[in-house]
Amino acid sequence: MSSSPPSKGRPRDPRSHEAIISATAALVAEMGYAATSIGGVAARAGVGKDTIYRRWPGKPELVFEAVFTTTDQAPIPDTGTLTGDLTVLLQGLVEEFHSPAAAAALPGLLADFAADPSLKARIRSDFLAPSKERLLIVFERAVLRGEIAAGTPVDLVLDTLAGAVFFHIGLVGEHPTPQLAGRLATVIAKGIEIR
Amino acid sequence: MSSSPPSKGRPRDPRSHEAIISATAALVAEMGYAATSIGGVAARAGVGKDTIYRRWPGKPELVFEAVFTTTDQAPIPDTGTLTGDLTVLLQGLVEEFHSPAAAAALPGLLADFAADPSLKARIRSDFLAPSKERLLIVFERAVLRGEIAAGTPVDLVLDTLAGAVFFHIGLVGEHPTPQLAGRLATVIAKGIEIR
Amino acid sequence: MSSSPPSKGRPRDPRSHEAIISATAALVAEMGYAATSIGGVAARAGVGKDTIYRRWPGKPELVFEAVFTTTDQAPIPDTGTLTGDLTVLLQGLVEEFHSPAAAAALPGLLADFAADPSLKARIRSDFLAPSKERLLIVFERAVLRGEIAAGTPVDLVLDTLAGAVFFHIGLVGEHPTPQLAGRLATVIAKGIEIR
Amino acid sequence: MSSSPPSKGRPRDPRSHEAIISATAALVAEMGYAATSIGGVAARAGVGKDTIYRRWPGKPELVFEAVFTTTDQAPIPDTGTLTGDLTVLLQGLVEEFHSPAAAAALPGLLADFAADPSLKARIRSDFLAPSKERLLIVFERAVLRGEIAAGTPVDLVLDTLAGAVFFHIGLVGEHPTPQLAGRLATVIAKGIEIR
DNA sequence: GGGTAACCGAGACGGTACGTCAGGTCTTGCG
DNA sequence: CGCAAGACCTGACGTACCGTCTCGGTTACCC
Numbered sequence: 001m002s003s004s005p006p007s008k009g010r011p012r013d014p015r016s017h018e019a020i021i022s023a024t025a026a027l028v029a030e031m032g033y034a035a036t037s038i039g040g041v042a043a044r045a046g047v048g049k050d051t052i053y054r055r056w057p058g059k060p061e062l063v064f065e066a067v068f069t070t071t072d073q074a075p076i077p078d079t080g081t082l083t084g085d086l087t088v089l090l091q092g093l094v095e096e097f098h099s100p101a102a103a104a105a106l107p108g109l110l111a112d113f114a115a116d117p118s119l120k121a122r123i124r125s126d127f128l129a130p131s132k133e134r135l136l137i138v139f140e141r142a143v144l145r146g147e148i149a150a151g152t153p154v155d156l157v158l159d160t161l162a163g164a165v166f167f168h169i170g171l172v173g174e175h176p177t178p179q180l181a182g183r184l185a186t187v188i189a190k191g192i193e194i195r
Numbered sequence: 196m197s198s199s200p201p202s203k204g205r206p207r208d209p210r211s212h213e214a215i216i217s218a219t220a221a222l223v224a225e226m227g228y229a230a231t232s233i234g235g236v237a238a239r240a241g242v243g244k245d246t247i248y249r250r251w252p253g254k255p256e257l258v259f260e261a262v263f264t265t266t267d268q269a270p271i272p273d274t275g276t277l278t279g280d281l282t283v284l285l286q287g288l289v290e291e292f293h294s295p296a297a298a299a300a301l302p303g304l305l306a307d308f309a310a311d312p313s314l315k316a317r318i319r320s321d322f323l324a325p326s327k328e329r330l331l332i333v334f335e336r337a338v339l340r341g342e343i344a345a346g347t348p349v350d351l352v353l354d355t356l357a358g359a360v361f362f363h364i365g366l367v368g369e370h371p372t373p374q375l376a377g378r379l380a381t382v383i384a385k386g387i388e389i390r
Numbered sequence: 391m392s393s394s395p396p397s398k399g400r401p402r403d404p405r406s407h408e409a410i411i412s413a414t415a416a417l418v419a420e421m422g423y424a425a426t427s428i429g430g431v432a433a434r435a436g437v438g439k440d441t442i443y444r445r446w447p448g449k450p451e452l453v454f455e456a457v458f459t460t461t462d463q464a465p466i467p468d469t470g471t472l473t474g475d476l477t478v479l480l481q482g483l484v485e486e487f488h489s490p491a492a493a494a495a496l497p498g499l500l501a502d503f504a505a506d507p508s509l510k511a512r513i514r515s516d517f518l519a520p521s522k523e524r525l526l527i528v529f530e531r532a533v534l535r536g537e538i539a540a541g542t543p544v545d546l547v548l549d550t551l552a553g554a555v556f557f558h559i560g561l562v563g564e565h566p567t568p569q570l571a572g573r574l575a576t577v578i579a580k581g582i583e584i585r
Numbered sequence: 586m587s588s589s590p591p592s593k594g595r596p597r598d599p600r601s602h603e604a605i606i607s608a609t610a611a612l613v614a615e616m617g618y619a620a621t622s623i624g625g626v627a628a629r630a631g632v633g634k635d636t637i638y639r640r641w642p643g644k645p646e647l648v649f650e651a652v653f654t655t656t657d658q659a660p661i662p663d664t665g666t667l668t669g670d671l672t673v674l675l676q677g678l679v680e681e682f683h684s685p686a687a688a689a690a691l692p693g694l695l696a697d698f699a700a701d702p703s704l705k706a707r708i709r710s711d712f713l714a715p716s717k718e719r720l721l722i723v724f725e726r727a728v729l730r731g732e733i734a735a736g737t738p739v740d741l742v743l744d745t746l747a748g749a750v751f752f753h754i755g756l757v758g759e760h761p762t763p764q765l766a767g768r769l770a771t772v773i774a775k776g777i778e779i780r
Numbered sequence: 781g782g783g784t785a786a787c788c789g790a791g792a793c794g795g796t797a798c799g800t801c802a803g804g805t806c807t808t809g810c811g
Numbered sequence: 812c813g814c815a816a817g818a819c820c821t822g823a824c825g826t827a828c829c830g831t832c833t834c835g836g837t838t839a840c841c842c
Contacts, residue, residue, distance in 0.1 A: 013807090037797055108310060114365065120368050170309065192386075237789095243790060244829095246789080398834090400790075401834060497696035500692060549753040555748070557747055573738075622802055633816060784840090784841085799824105807816105
């Protein structure tokens with residue numbers, strides 16, 4: 001299923017990989033996305049530029065991997081109400097978007113992804129996929145509870161949730177209040193509920 | 196109120212201004228934001244680079260002025276219902292974000308604004324101000340009609356509307372369906388209405 | 391007659407030119423031709439790389455100009471005998487090839503010129519032209535004196551003289567003895583003289 | 586005399602040696618010396634880079650061995666006159682310097698040898714040694730015939746012969762005429778002969 | 781109506797980063 | 812140990828922009 005590893009020649013040193021990733025995360029958090037250069041990452045990681053280009057095609061892919069390593073092990077929320085579930089989901093999004101590295105990286109990173117046709121598709125498939133999976137299950141439960149209709153468009157709702165948080169936190173730079181996730185969840189839940 | 200013009204020496208040629216603005220808009224639409232350079236704009240406009248730097252501090256400010264010239268002459272919607280008013284407002288946002296130049300410019304442009312502390316504030320004051328003004332009046336009427344509470348947070352709702360549209364259209368690259376504005380308006384209106 | 395200077399835009403700063411030339415000469419003398427890089431010259435001259443590439447197409451042309459500035463103001467020898475004239479000419483060649491910068495530069499420089507078809511022709515026209523001019527006059531006088539035949543091939547003799555000195559001094563690295571020029575001159579003069 | 590072979594472990598595969606040598610000769614002839622890289626030779630020979638570095642310290646030594654394999658089996662000329670002998674010797678030099686691989690390799694190769702102190706000595710000992718041996722014998726015979734003096738400096742004459750041919754053919758790129766060797770031989774022989 | 785000060789085009793300037801390539805060393809698994 | 816493969820660090824390559832500067836030359840205002 002997965003591509004067989006060639007296993008020919010010297011294997012790539014996982015310590016280089018690790019050093020590159022953490023140097024990237026540190027530089028992005030310290031200097032911002034635009035001021036982070038491949039050369040700078042290489043110097044900081046004590047690595048040649050080729051070692052980076054061998055693994056990633058460019059800065060966007062590298063930063064994406066370095067900053068969004070959160071393997072999203074968070075459990076799927078199950079509070080018993082749609083509003084409660086959405087609140088938990090949104091709290092996750094707010095935290096993710098507000099972490100130092102992510103906040104520094106996201107605007108430039110998404111801009112680079114959006115600008116490259118071959119990367120644009122990955123916004124949905126890589127950035128949003130984990131959240132979509134969870135939102136799908138939350139919606140299934142809400143449908144069973146009779147809170148929302150069966151055909152509620154997951155992608156559109158997810159774009160709204162993510163867009164709202166990204167715009168509010170990432171672009172406008174608003175510091176997230178503790179109530180933020182709850183407020184947004186309430187509005188959206190009420191908005192899509194039956195009746 | 197505005198800075199007094201020096202009025203000493205040769206006045207700036209308004210034809211240069213015009214040529215720069217339209218060259219910028221054309222280049223952004225054709226090549227995208229990242230591939231648009233000041234030098235390229237100057238060459239296309241038949242103008243020296245200094246003539247650009249004399250008027251704008253950098254690419255973000257230039258592109259902002261070139262692409263968002265919509266003097267927002269659109270009348271404030273007054274359909275009689277909050278949902279109707281929001282639909283009209285959102286249609287405006289969708290159109291604005293979907294125009295070729297704006298779609299090509301927005302992700303990179305917002306990223307550059309967000310990355311520069313001195314520009315970050317202008318996202319709210321320049322990008323969103325016209326919409327906020329209209330949304331305020333729409334909300335006032337809705338309060339008078341008893342549809343929403345008096346203290347409904349305008350900024351947060353606006354960030355949600357703008358974020359949803361920007362994310363959906365600008366980043367994910369979804370082609371806007373005719374129903375999009377209405378759907379979003381319905382959800383948000385229902386979500387913030389009393390009861 | 392000469393190409394008209396464009397005189398459009400900011401003129402090139404002759405101090406940059408000067409700084410680049412002397413940095414190049416110094417680096418070649420200190421480090422050798424191969425270890426002299428455009429980037430190194432730029433750093434040493436306090437100049438951007440573009441400023442170098444704007445004036446010279448590459449390292450060979452730059453080094454050539456930097457090292458062989460000797461405008462060959464040496465007078466044409468006229469000692470009364472072919473042997474004497476050739477001795478003076480050869481002393482000039484020996485000195486030129488033995489100067490620190492030239493000795494360090496010549497093997498690599500000539501190799502780069504010989505490897506590039508568009509530069510190859512310049513070996514004869516740029517490196518050898520001044521010597522050929524002098525040798526021509528020396529030969530004319532020797533013909534008048536009846537020492538050599540009228541059709542003696544200048545280019546071939548010049549290649550022999552230059553090749554002998556270059557090989558002996560530049561490649562094999564022999565330290566030139568005071569008698570070297572005289573010995574070679576005697577051999578060649580005797581070899582081409584009538585009888 | 587030679588370094589003792591390790592004779593521990595697997596012996597070196599002579600087919601690799603052969604493949605490397607012929608790949609090197611082919612690449613040098615096709616692409617030139619500068620454009621010939623160790624990596625390219627390895628790929629062409631179907632060999633790992635280490636297998637090359639295990640046998641040769643670097644490109645100069647490798648190319649030298651690949652291009653100058655002519656084990657100089659040519660017999661020592663004995664035509665009865667110094668001019669005749671020198672003509673035969675020079676014909677050999679001209680042919681050697683004019684062969685496709687040698688012509689492509691020589692300028693860069695000699696430059697690399699001259700630039701490295703540890704290789705510089707080998708120009709005389711490796712490049713010129715076979716010719717010197719023959720020239721010595723030619724000179725001995727000429728001394729016996731009374732054509733030249735006993736103390737004629739072999740090295741200097743050899744540098745002159747080699748330098749003239751190398752400069753004329755290798756650097757300036759002159760196509761060798763059939764008379765070239767004879768003409769040079771006549772000049773030099775006349776030049777060094779007694780009287 | 782003559783200065784003078786700012787504007788204009790062109791393009792040179794010192795920098796920084798790009799993505800590629802070669803050099804020479806090393807580390808795999810397999811003979 | 813040899814060997815093919817290929818990862819590794821270093822450092823140079825030539826290009827593209829950045830934002831500033833310096834030319835010659837042109838307006839338009841102010842004295």
